[in-house]
Amino acid sequence: MAESAVPNFTMPRLDTRDADFEALLGALLDWEGVSDAEVQQRVAEIIAAVRERGDAALVELTGRLDRLSVSDMAALTLSAERLAEAYAGLPDEQREALSHAAERIRTYHQHQKPESWRYTEADGSVLGQQITPLDRAGIYVPGGKAAYPSSVLMNAIPAHVAGVREIVMVVPTPDGVVNELVLAAAHLAGVDKVFTLGGAQAVAALAYGTESVPRVDKIVGPGNIYVATAKRAVFGQVGIDMIAGPSEILVVSDGGTDPEWLAMDLFSQAEHDEDAQAILLSWDDAHLDAVEAAIERLLPTLERAPIVRASLESRGALIRCRDRDEALALVNRIAPEHLELSVEDPDALLPQVRHAGAVFMGRYTAEALGDYCAGPNHVLPTSGTARFSSPLGVYDFQKRSSIIHCSAEGASALGRTASVLARGESLTAHARSAENRIVPKT
Structure with a gap:
């Protein structure tokens, strides 16, 4: 039935137990956004x-x-x-x-x-930070x-x-x-x-x-x-803000979420363009089979089916992992733009998630809600950059200025420390500038 609905469609299936898994995952995640x-x-x-x-x-x-x-x-x-x-x-x-x-x-x-x-x-010295x-x-x-x-x-x-x-x-x-x-x-x-x-x-x-x-x-x-x-x-x-790559979604499912819901969640990002990436992780073989069947069944119903199909075939995957802990290790390895924790108790998993642009918790929180109206920003780090960057926010439109206001006593005490360090770096003008404020000990 699946083959007649979607002729020659093949979404990659990976298994962490396979000897070539690391090589296959590396190839799947490889995307270079640098222009020619x-x-x-x-x-x-x-x-x-x-x-x-x-x-x-x-x-x-x-x-x-x-x-x-x-x-x-x-x-x-x-x-x-x-x-x-x-x-x-x-x-x-x-x-x-x-x-x-x-x-x-x-x-x-x-x-x-x-x-x-x-x-x-x-x-009496004052230190601080001014936000502008x-x-x-x-x-x-x-x-x-x-x-x-x-x-x-x-x-x-x-x-x-x-x-x-x-x-x-x-x-x-x-x-x-x-x-x-x-x-x-x-x-x-x-x-x-x-x-x-x-x-x-x-x-x-x-x-x-x-x-x-x-x-x-x-x-x-x-x-x-x-x-x-x-x-x-x-x-x-x-x-x-950032150099953004194609949209991504990574879904972790414990097998309890409706397979058709998950198929559509994967589609929601794959429909952006052919380079978008949609990946699902689970430790339940039967559940992965059910999601795959739902994908094949629902794909022909999409208005942007050709784009979704190209995305899923070239950059998508259903990945079978050993257990929840291995799934979380993969989450941090992939560092996805969007992460759905489609599990019974997402709060139990969240402390172990170190790298993700936005985390969607539980079975009812579709990533699409975050794209439009949940409230958090949908401008998110892609291509693994969630390892070191964050969603767009108010802080991206503000600057921080350090405030330093020394009292005479503070300038004298700090001057002694600065003088030693400056002379250690052979920057004598620095040292003499600091020494000018030193009050001689009596």
């Missing part, structure tokens, strides 16, 4: 053009690459009134859903706000067919909560196609300026500024290989 030399060269040329010719280059590149012929930047600029109009014009159901999601995302990120702090030492928001943030939002209003909310709302003074959004509109939901989301999220620009030229404009596009301090948001390459190229001139 040709892409890098084209991006470098685009960035150079924008730096040299500003608005004129943006108008020309938008006409050539997005097939949108305009005479000046005014035609590529959307007013606050246009965003409000988009929001008001949505069907009631969409407007209410967007507002509900925005409210939940804002509430969650309000809890992330760090506070400045200080403490006073016995000699960025002056201006740039939000890149994919456009055209891949339009994601949820990404607007997830990128702009934390910036707004952080206190960023100005939020600038760029969104491509190939062939002049504007997504009203994206504009409505920008209105809800507090975006200040919107330009219908995309690709490397939009990143360059945000990084260096033009006559119309203000220079920002940090660029966040997903994009294609040209956007990712441009973000990498301008890093240092501005901050960036």
Whole structure:
């Protein structure tokens, strides 16, 4: 039955007991997001053009690459009134859903706000940390067919909560196609300026500024290989959030969750694109068989079945492990973007999870809820980078400054220590600067 429903479909099955498991897993996880030399060269040329010719280059590149012929930047600029109009014009159901999601995302990120702090030492010296928001943030939002209003909310709302003074959004509109939901989301999220620009030229404009596009301090948001390459190229001139790879989901199941639920959870990420990755771990052979059968049964019912199929065949897997502990070891080895702990007692497993972008607990928490409206950010580390990085949040739009205010007594005591260390490094000006504040002992 499965073969007739999905001819020649084969989703890889791996077993940790097999001698070649490590090699197979390594090949499965291998993904390199670095662009080739040709892409890098084209991006470098685009960035150079924008730096040299500003608005004129943006108008020309938008006409050539997005097939949108305009005479000046005014035609590529959307007013606050246009965003409000988009929001008001949505069907009631969409407007209410967007507002509900925005409210939940804002509430969650309000809890992330760090506070400045200080403490006073016995000699009267004061040490501390001051938190300040960025002056201006740039939000890149994919456009055209891949339009994601949820990404607007997830990128702009934390910036707004952080206190960023100005939020600038760029969104491509190939062939002049504007997504009203994206504009409505920008209105809800507090975006200040919107330009219908995309690709490397939009990143360059945000990084260096033009006559119309203000220079920002940090660029966040997903994009294609040209956007990712441009973000990498301008890093240092501005901050960036991350270089994101394909979407990923890793599901750990104890065998008690409906196989059809799990099949659809895997599909939910595989439908993003052919490079997306969907993996399920279980120590229950019969359960893995049931999930595989559900995948074969449900795959033909999907609108994006060809994409899902390509993703599952090339980068997906059903993995049989020995037990729960081995499954958790694999979780930390893979360090997934999204982790579903689809088990009876997820709280018992959570302390052993060291590397994951977001953890979805229990049988009822589908990853898709996190993509849209649960509240936590859906901009997450991919390709194993959850080992050392975190979800996008309020803290990404703020800076920390150290505060040091020495009393005369404190400067004298610290000066003696600094003098010894500075002279040990042969930096005598450092030493003498510190020694100037030392009060001679009587």
